[in-house]
Amino acid sequence: MSNGPESTNVSSLGKGDSLHHQVLASFPLCDMTEEDLTQSPQFCKLLATLAQHVDRTGLTATLKTELDKAEQKLQSQRRHWLRSESLHRGLQEMIQDHCVRKHHTTFYETMEKCLLVVKCTRLLDPSSTTNQDQPFILGLNPQQVMELMPSEKNVLRMKQSLPRELEKHLKKSVGVSSPTTKNESEGLKNTKLSHLSAQLDKERKRAEILKETCQENTVLLQRQTQLYLSELTKCIQLLQSLILDHRLKIQTDLDRKKLDYFEGKCELVLQKIKTEMVGIQLEMYTPDSIAAHRKIREILESELKACQEEKQSVESKLASFEILGKEFVTLAEEYSRLRREIETKNWALKEFTQYKTK
Structure with missing residues (x-):
């Protein structure tokens, strides 16, 4: 009973090579080949069934939904933090700019004191992760630091002028105006700026999609490279076998030719040795030395003959004596x-x- 739905799901995906292709397409990040799936059919069926419950990255639908929600929440908090951080840095830049230019006005002095007091208050205010009994820095507490805030009248004026001054500073710091935006109204520019974060999110998602596509293409390229190398290895082995067969067929004729060659070479070397010996004899033995050697040979032969005759006579006498x-x-x-x-x-x-x- 348990095999019925599973077989139905597998059959709905395809059979044979089509099933292998669909499994490989469903799991592009896995280092698998069609040969691996062919050798393990049960594993292929398991992957085919699993592909209906997970996406291309291996996440289930529920987990994907939770991940998307967490990503949206993270992006919202990140935008909120970036907005606060950019505002804070913009205010600091405004203060530094006017300090360098020595434009000491009530607005910038008030804003600088407010930022400094708030920063000190945060440093003195113990959080939930710190020890409440820890002594304050220099014996000060946040209430004492808050007493250093400017007057409420100056703070109110600073808050009223802050949006206008901050807008001027941002436009000045950007300093870029395209021809298409020169004639646009301030409301349209503000609308475009409000949609800038959404456009950045779209571009980021598009970049992530392109990155995933690039990774999939990389995995596919690696798989195709492996297949190509395996096929190339098979071709090389086949070529080696053909070369070996051809070499064995012509080996007999080649050996015979080598043997004839070496025999001819040995005969040539022997003839050369004989020629050198004859040359050495011709240089060593002159006609006079040959004539002298002939005379010496004749004398030695005659003496040898006389000795042999004397030997025979002595032996005959010795034999006659032995008879007695x-x-x-x-x-x-x-x-x-x-x-x-x-x-x-x-x-x-x-x-x-x-x-x-x-």
Whole structure:
């Protein structure tokens, strides 16, 4: 039973993409996208139902009405305060202007004393938020300060002349008169001035509406930027996949060409190395050195051949000796010992002979 009205309200807003657009339009300040609403349909329905009870800023009708009333009351109090403040500042400017010009008249003296006495009375008068038992400043009370007011006769004259003098001062301080207002009557000018606050309120509201529109446009621009970036990311990913597929197809031919190139380059380097080696040999070996090397080679080869022949003969003799057995080894060792003794005695005899000759 509880789902009947809710489904009816949601169906009245729309279905599918139209519902998403209406929800996004109803909550422009929320950072949401259609993808978020698509992934959360129940949340989308909740927002669609909630949109019928709140405005674009998220306020209910009752709260909006109370807020408007509070805003009107605030504006009324603000206008009242601005009116009093502008009047007070205008009076102070008038007093300062005549003090500078040294025009000491009874009117301005009376007005200055009245303002000063009222200001002091407010400072001495304790408010409801202060302690009533607090001692007065300099032992004075508001009644004593009020005794310093000018005479009633002068105050009455000042009040009678105040509107006229204040009007003159305001016209003089503004000092701007358009061609269209020169021929207007004083009543019409006063009427326009009375409607000036209302016009300012209209302009302020218009500025606020434009500010809200600007904020909504900013949020919309951010959402569109996010969508654009997401689509751009998808396009980049698709382009990367296409580039990868194309690269894999031509990778074999590219590798083969690279291999042929490196093989040719290696062959060229080897030929260059051989050329450098031949050049070094040509610089190092002259015809005379080559002829000498050839002669040395022939001599070494002949000596090597003679050594090899001697080796073969020794090996054949050694083989024939090994046939005789262990007795021949004993005789050979005895023969070697005798040979060493003979050589030793010959050396000693030679040395003795040389010593004897000396």
